[in-house]
Amino acid sequence: MxxxxxxxxxxxxxxxxxxxxxxxxxxxxxxQPWKLFQDETVNEALPGAVSPPAASAPATRAPGESSPSASAPAAPRTLARGEFISHEHRTSGSVQVLELADGSRVLRLTGLETSNGPDLHVWISDAPVKEGVGGWRVFDDGEHVGLGKLKGNKGSQNYAIPAGVNLDEFGSVAIWCDRFDVSFGAAELVRA
Missing domain, CATH: 1.20.5 (Single alpha-helices involved in coiled-coils or other helix-helix interfaces)
Incomplete structure (x- = not known):
């Protein structure tokens, strides 16, 4: 003693x-264990979508003037789509690669549901989407492009795809935890 x-x-x-x-x-x-109990919901509008005009008195137009709907931008064109599967954390929702009227492209997550966590990012990758533990850590093995931090672990969100990215070289999307080098969930992109 x-x-x-x-x-x-x-x-x-x-x-x-x-x-x-x-x-x-x-x-x-x-x-950051508290993040497992905190949801961040982000619901962004579909890019290029036009809001309906406010209900008001009918507008008068000069002869030959086109109506507002005639000058509305074209709807986004779907280039690829996919459905999320779960990896390290239960993940669901869909993903679309959209081309806007101006030629720019965005990745749209719709109905996303995953766990919150530290340092989550949205990546497009050349890695195949694999079910189970074997698919958790493959997305940083080859080529990938980070589209930004995950805006929220729930909802519908848009991520700009850089102009120089050749989408033929990338066939998957991952919600990637950069802190622990693991995929929370991933989706295979199928060309539309």
């Missing part, structure tokens, strides 16, 4: 408490 008392001096006890507090703080920062 006296030997233990010699080892557990106030200096050693305080040092142990400080070290424990630092490790606990680091663990909380790294794992």
């Amino acid at each position: 006296s030997r233990l008392r010699k080892i557990l001096t106030p200096k050693v006890v305080v040092s142990g408490l400080v070290l424990g507090a630092v490790l606990a703080g680091f663990g909380l920062y790294w794992f």
